[in-house]
Amino acid sequence: MSLSRRMFLGGLAGAAALGVAPIVRMRTANANGFPRRLVVFFTPNGTIARDFFPTPGDDFALTPILEPLRQYKDKLLVLDGLDLESSYAGGGGPHQRALASLLTGYELIGQWAGGVSVDQHIAATVSKDRPFKSVELGVQVRFANTMSRMIYAAAGQPMPPQESPKLAFDAIFGQIAGQKDPLGVEKLRRQRKSLLDSVTSELAAIKRELGGQEREMLDTHLDAVRMMEKELTASGDPGGACKPPEINAVGVDPLSPQSYGDVGKQQLDIIHMALACDLTRVASLQWSHGESPVSFPWIGVNSGHHGLSHSGDTNVAGNTSLTKIMTWYAEQLAYFVGKLAATPEGNGSLLDNTVVMWCNDLGKGNNHSRRRVPFLLIGNAGGNLRTGRAIDFGGKPHNQLLASLCQVMGLEDTKTFGNPLFCPAPLTGLG
């Protein structure tokens, strides 16, 4: 597959035609009037704790893995001592439990997590009036099983990420690409609307015929159609920092092992612009899956990540490789944070109004521990986070962090998230 710059520029016209609303000041907006955004950045297979967690404090010293984020040190909030307690309930293998619990705060119930994921829960409020409720992108996730899914629309309803930057771009910026004539655009819109209506009526008819059985799939289908209808009617005008990303995707095959980093960067570019254009307020990027086979020859790591993550504690070579991998992921994160920081909003930047959460399914790969899972928040979420610190919570269930995240994003009444058994209260001390 190859993408030309022109194709993307075609998409630019499309975005103009689709129309991008000027940034609306909402009640989930900040004091400065700009909305809050949430980005989840997932990497798998645990970390090397001593190379990730700084000594807690207000003026902490950067660890080797966090070194690439040096420039944004005052925007970091490193969270130590959080456990995926909910993943120790229920059934399943360790990677399956971990992925399921990470964003839902629920254990597995049957094959899938028992609740909605925090990003979707937040998106339902903060992104309600945006063309896209949320944007889920992935890099070589490849599979569709329990250890490959972290986003859930509801209990038992996992959401797949889009793994192709080209398709992600087309879906977000190229809605009605190439149509410059407003009448033509209107006509296409009417056409799409009538197609969606047709799908809706058949779904309703089938639901009646089935009489209440097997409704979940049909309900999810119906929700999807409703979302697509909303995407059709989005209107406005792009301006300011909003420009569809210029992506040079020539020769980048989203599934080729060599493209891993390039695909990730393109997906991050797309997320950046979807946020800058206020097309959505919630996004996520999932790198690989719970047993990531990815090797990183470009940094001298020739073995697969999951295999390496089972290196023993005294295996210096193995652990060095793991630190290298995590450091490489931190570089990708720094690339993204740099883009947010360089996007002006009011007197500050997009980063000031965003919280990026770097998360992982495990704390430690070799024993599948879900304790001391590395969480890192970046950005101020409109002044709701006091950054530039490292905190040790000393072993609290991570559901508490998920509940705090809801509060930080403006769902201030949140008392709990996920399975309440593992969430006595939101965390204190983040703000």
Next chain:
Amino acid sequence: MHKHLIAILVLAVSGCQGIVGGSGNGGGSGGGTGSTSSGLCAPVTMPALARLTRTQYQATLRDLVGVDIDVTTFPPDDDSLGFAVGATTSALLVKRYAAAAETAAKQADLGTVVGCAASAPQKNTPQGNTIDEKCAREMIVSFGRRAFREPVKQDVADRLIKLYREAVADGQSAEDALRLVLRAMLQSPRLVYRRQRPEKQRAYSVAARLSYFLWGAPPDEALLSLAEKGGLDKGEQIAQQARVMLADKRADRAIADFFRQWLQLDRLDAISKDENTYPGFDSALAASMKRETEAFVHEVLRSGDGKLRTLLTGGYTFVDARLAAHYGIDIGADKSPSVAHRVELDASRRAGLLTHASFLAINANTDQSSPIRRGKFVRERLLCQDLPAPPDNVAATPPDPDPSLPTRQRFEEHRKDPSCKSCHQLMDPIGFGFERYDGVGRYRDTEAGKPIDDSGSLVDTVDLDGDFRGVPDLAKKLAESAQVQRCMVKQWFRYAFGRRESGFDACAIREAQKRFAAADGDLRELIVAIATLLAEADASGSDPAPSSPSSPSSNDKN
């Protein structure tokens, strides 16, 4: 019920000492007392609603409008079972349906879709344009019957006609309006979902079950007519029809699809190996490996004796020039380098599927072989014994073997830890027997300067416990095992029903195995037996979603 309960209790306490499902005879007489036209067992149940997998959707559009859509742009289907299942849906998928339907409706040859559109000379001219509302209605009724796999009901037709009228009223040409209706039909939930129909329309469901299983595609008009005339009502008719369909060229696709998934051949599409360890390994070589296995399976099932034994021990294979060089086989300079040629194998070195480079490379690490993965495949997909999930928070972390040791010794080291050993002893000693083949499937006599030890052993099996030496020896043992035979029945059952077997299916599985055994392990007879079970299955609203076992399968390994 009492027996089920006991079976469940036994499974719950078994752990690694007795693997889940390890008895190979488990499940008791769990078929209940019902009977059907063809057998002694109660009908197997299936969910009332299932989504077409992306592969099935692709085949459906190909059959209906002759357009091949790119389903790699679709989110993959859940593969926890070992086979793709359409048990969930998502916004991303719904958008892909819309995009695929748009492309297919644009590219379709309307004249083939519905005859009355064939001679449409110009768009929307009053004279000579044969497309009108009557033609639209004809398309909805005749094409819709195939697209929705049953006669189109009046209210459904009326809604589609309304779509046509609105498009024309909106100033679209008749042809464009017709294509719009086609586009709606190609993304209609009536096409995308397979519903098990109530008694009156049951025959249509049966036709669709048979065709998606045996052809990987929707029923054609002949099959729908047969269903309508009551030709799929009785067990004997169904078995007869299944044989006819299996003999049809269209069954090639479905057979290849089973083996592609069972052997995880798609992993070769994006496999990567460490350049330093395996210089020269590239995607072209991986593609040659995939072709070898596809050609071999095709030969055995479509031209050969169809026996499981031949798949496991066959003394021949198919290699193109690239793979021949990889294996060190001479195909002769006069042969076309890009075609896979049949070659005889040195029986002491290679025999059957388990010595294919595809299998060996997929079940290996990037920079070494993997006794674990190879043993795991045998344990899970040939013996149908599920390995329990790795323990949570194992007390000790793995030892750090000396990297200069041969693979076998390093993995043996790893098994010294008792908490690892209990499960790894079920995989690794089988995998050690594969050590003659490196991470890309090349034969070797030494590793790290030491001669290869290819002795292996099987424990905790029903009828295979004991030592073996090398894969050809292992393959011979597997080929004669009743446990392996029974496992193949289960694998085909899972593929057909999109779910794992339970105690309630034990009777049906036992009957199918009898037929398979009576045919001396001829897979074609097994496929007919499974097709019959599928056709006679009962839709069950109370059944959980097709791929929802009580907890995720340990097959859920990437």
